[in-house]
Amino acid sequence: MRRDARNxxxxxxxxxxxxxxxxxxxxxxxxxxxxxxxxxxxxxAWQADRCTSMAAALAFYASFxxxxxxxxxxxxxxxxxxxxAVHGRLFDEIxxxxxxxxxxxxQAMVASAWKADRSGWTAVISVAAVFLGASATFTQLSESLxxxxxxxxxxxxxxxxxxxxxxxxxxxxxxxxxLIVILLVFDAALSFAISRFLGPASGQxxxxxxxxxxxxxxxxxxxxxxxxxxxxxxxxVRWSSAWLGxxxxxxxxxxxxxxxxxxxxxxxxxxxxxxxxxxAVLLMWLYFSSAVFLxxxxxxxxxxxxxxxARKAPLSPPTTAQxxx
Numbered sequence: 001m002r003r004d005a006r007n008x009x010x011x012x013x014x015x016x017x018x019x020x021x022x023x024x025x026x027x028x029x030x031x032x033x034x035x036x037x038x039x040x041x042x043x044x045a046w047q048a049d050r051c052t053s054m055a056a057a058l059a060f061y062a063s064f065x066x067x068x069x070x071x072x073x074x075x076x077x078x079x080x081x082x083x084x085a086v087h088g089r090l091f092d093e094i095x096x097x098x099x100x101x102x103x104x105x106x107q108a109m110v111a112s113a114w115k116a117d118r119s120g121w122t123a124v125i126s127v128a129a130v131f132l133g134a135s136a137t138f139t140q141l142s143e144s145l146x147x148x149x150x151x152x153x154x155x156x157x158x159x160x161x162x163x164x165x166x167x168x169x170x171x172x173x174x175x176x177x178x179l180i181v182i183l184l185v186f187d188a189a190l191s192f193a194i195s196r197f198l199g200p201a202s203g204q205x206x207x208x209x210x211x212x213x214x215x216x217x218x219x220x221x222x223x224x225x226x227x228x229x230x231x232x233x234x235x236x237v238r239w240s241s242a243w244l245g246x247x248x249x250x251x252x253x254x255x256x257x258x259x260x261x262x263x264x265x266x267x268x269x270x271x272x273x274x275x276x277x278x279x280a281v282l283l284m285w286l287y288f289s290s291a292v293f294l295x296x297x298x299x300x301x302x303x304x305x306x307x308x309x310a311r312k313a314p315l316s317p318p319t320t321a322q323x324x325x
Contacts, residue, residue, distance in 0.1 A: 249296025
């Protein structure tokens with residue numbers, strides 16, 4: 001029996017080593033294909049740049065910036081489309097992602113972020129707190145992108161650099177508000193067009209409306225990601241490179257959103273943390289979103305660098321036959 005057990009163990013080890021060998025050979029074969037070589041290089045750089053740690057830092061900052069950011073987004077987009085419509089659409093998405101408890105927690109955070117008396121110096125302090133809180137995440141994101149692009153430290157004055165980054169970050173928050181306005185307008189237009197040509201919102205019409213809204217959301221998300229990848233890095237980035245990384249991140253984000261919802265429904269993570277369950281779920285979602293975006297940033301950086309080197313590469317010299325002719 002001992003001999004049989006020893007032979008069984010040896011066979012399992014040999015099978016495991018054989019599987020690892022096949023995986024390694026498949027990795028080497030994939031590295032010879034140009035698109036796959038870029039993807040594998042991005043994954044290696046994603047690990048080398050410690051993007052998991054940067055994603056954790058982004059999730060931490062975003063958890064504190066989320067409430068003031070949503071206050072600004074609801075205020076700006078609600079001016080154009082109605083505060084109730086914007087509020088309802090935002091928290092429907094949050095409820096879909098984080099569940100009822102997570103949505104209630106975020107609603108409480110937003111409600112308490114703007115409860116101060118809006119008169120005199122109190123209003124000024126409240127506006128400044130919202131401004132600084134909403135831009136903190138984008139400031140950390142800018143530092144993370146500088147690490148991915150391997151940029152040297154800024155040589156500008158500390159105060160000038162701080163004000164510049166904060167203003168850009170606040171402008172991006174306003175841009176997100178306008179993206180939500182566009183999304184709501186297109187949602188209304190799509191619903192009207194589909195109900196007009198395909199009948200009421202049931203059956204084929206409902207399916208078409210749902211897929212059209214998903215496609216529009218992915219497109220707008222890719223546009224937002226592309227803008228971040230173009231504007232935030234302190235290095236020249238081509239729009240084609242920014243769009244490539246943005247589309248990849250938006251697709252992964254959309255697929256991961258559904259998988260994350262299934263995971264929360266089956267894993268019971270919120271119950272495992274007790275009273276802090278909603279905060280734990282929120283941090284998990286922010287961490288996943290940050291990690292996906294940084295992966296898209298790595299793809300953008302690699303593609304942008306490859307395009308830059310290709311433009312600078314000299315023309316290949318003529319062959320001997322061409323020279324003789």
